[in-house]
Amino acid sequence: xxxxxxxxxxxxxxxxxxxxxxxxxxxxxxxxVKRVLGAKIVASIIAGIILLFISIFTxxxxxxxxxxxxxxxxxxxxxxxxxSETGNFDEDGTTILRATGIPNMFNIDGNLDIPxxxxxxNGSHNGDNYIAYTFYIKNVGDTTVVVxxxxxxxxxxxxxxxxxxxxxxxxxxxxxxxxxxxxxTEEPIDYFDLSKGYTTAFLSDDQxxxxxxxLQENQTIKYTIVMWLEGWDPECKxxxxxxxxxxxMNFNIVNN
Numbered sequence: 001x002x003x004x005x006x007x008x009x010x011x012x013x014x015x016x017x018x019x020x021x022x023x024x025x026x027x028x029x030x031x032x033v034k035r036v037l038g039a040k041i042v043a044s045i046i047a048g049i050i051l052l053f054i055s056i057f058t059x060x061x062x063x064x065x066x067x068x069x070x071x072x073x074x075x076x077x078x079x080x081x082x083x084s085e086t087g088n089f090d091e092d093g094t095t096i097l098r099a100t101g102i103p104n105m106f107n108i109d110g111n112l113d114i115p116x117x118x119x120x121x122n123g124s125h126n127g128d129n130y131i132a133y134t135f136y137i138k139n140v141g142d143t144t145v146v147v148x149x150x151x152x153x154x155x156x157x158x159x160x161x162x163x164x165x166x167x168x169x170x171x172x173x174x175x176x177x178x179x180x181x182x183x184x185t186e187e188p189i190d191y192f193d194l195s196k197g198y199t200t201a202f203l204s205d206d207q208x209x210x211x212x213x214x215l216q217e218n219q220t221i222k223y224t225i226v227m228w229l230e231g232w233d234p235e236c237k238x239x240x241x242x243x244x245x246x247x248x249m250n251f252n253i254v255n256n
Contacts, residue, residue, distance in 0.1 A: 080140045081145075081253070083097050084097075084138070101131070102128070102129075106128075106129045108228055108231055110130075110230050113129065113130070113228075114226065114228065115127070119172060130228040131225075132226045133224070133225050134224040137223065139216065142217060144214065144215065144217060147254065148210065148212050148213075149210070149213060150207060150209060150211070151250075152247065154247060160244055163233040164179070164228075166178075167225070167227070168223065169222075169223065176189055177199060177202055178202065180201050181235075186200070
């Protein structure tokens, strides 16, 4: 019995050593990325990050600024969508929303470094190393509409796409999107607890996701978009130094 316990203790200790070694290697890479990338990586990200806008019958226009994104939507007769950072459309309903950026972004552990209440804060609520923005979309027209929501990849350089995570909360239900791994499989949500499941693969090199939603008259949907560079992703390595990644979220009324 004592020999079995000693053997088990030894196996556990070896696992700890392996985990520590992996963490240390990733930590070195993280420090290296921090020192070399700095604002260069983030400037590229923020310029194209989550350029969220509503496009109705292709009648909208978007004005992008370096440290935020702008929402600007036309309102055709009988079909109208409104945006709000608070959900109080009577007070702040608008067709334009601007989110703030962050000065730097370094790779993080998405399971530990992003707060659990990320979906509970309205508007821009970025962390040191992640982008987070919560907003509401409402059908303020007089008829039910079908809206296509899709996130397009507008910029991807030097393999930055491979380690990026885009998490979309829709009415409180999160889905984490990631690029397929180098062997063509979906990445784990948590590399140390596979029971948490796997990410949903990007649709292509050009698109993260796409889905049709039905918005009844006066119906509101809450969204939170979170984006970060996942430090535990095997593709998060020095090869992506100097890379860039940008996304753009669109809402298009497809019929009414």
